[in-house]
Amino acid sequence: MFIQIKTMVVVFPVWDETILHNDSETTIRRHVLLGVPHRKGPFKKVDHDFLNGLGGKAENGETPIQCVQRELREECADPALIEMLQWAGTVYIDRDHGRIVRLHTYRWHLREKIEKLTVDSSEFKRFDVWRTLDGHSLAPRNDLAILPADQYWMQHFLASNRAHKAFVRVDDQFKIRGVVSPTPTGTSVCMSKIKCSKHTQPPL
Numbered sequence: 001m002f003i004q005i006k007t008m009v010v011v012f013p014v015w016d017e018t019i020l021h022n023d024s025e026t027t028i029r030r031h032v033l034l035g036v037p038h039r040k041g042p043f044k045k046v047d048h049d050f051l052n053g054l055g056g057k058a059e060n061g062e063t064p065i066q067c068v069q070r071e072l073r074e075e076c077a078d079p080a081l082i083e084m085l086q087w088a089g090t091v092y093i094d095r096d097h098g099r100i101v102r103l104h105t106y107r108w109h110l111r112e113k114i115e116k117l118t119v120d121s122s123e124f125k126r127f128d129v130w131r132t133l134d135g136h137s138l139a140p141r142n143d144l145a146i147l148p149a150d151q152y153w154m155q156h157f158l159a160s161n162r163a164h165k166a167f168v169r170v171d172d173q174f175k176i177r178g179v180v181s182p183t184p185t186g187t188s189v190c191m192s193k194i195k196c197s198k199h200t201q202p203p204l
Helices: 064-076 150-159
Strands: 004-020 026-037 054-057 085-096 099-109 124-134 164-169 193-196
Touching: 004 064, 004 150, 026 150, 054 064, 064 099, 085 150, 099 150, 124 150, 150 164
Parallel strands: 004 099, 085 164
Antiparallel strands: 004 026, 004 054, 026 124, 085 099, 164 193
């Protein structure tokens, strides 16, 4: 079977809050800034608003980091300095057999918390929703959420400073697809996995 792989990038602005405790010890609480994209392109069949990061498809000859810089210029007119970007890992998304999206994920470390990003109105309705990474989960505040499949990998990629690799199979609503046959216990096995990765960072 012929496998077609499309390379894309996604960037999540994050801000690390330093919390001082009574015993003078500090902990770090990480927050992520998300936007509400227009439902078009690969998301045109999604039937509800959802939260996502900045990004898009790599053009011919572009390295992932070059794609990140271009997308940030196009979508928010604020290209991040390379030292503010941290590669979080790669997720491979199988929407149908033979068509794979290789999604390079980056954290954009903000020096201070901002109210919102001014973004291209043709791409996003707004970009002003902060979520707190509580352990490995995105703490909800209202009915807006990330896509169901993203709930499987995004928290791990953003909460940790290590690089990860994930593999997901999704339907048109970006929900995780299970195998056809149930396990002996009667439950479906998720055709997805995530692991800490030792693979090499994509070229700058």
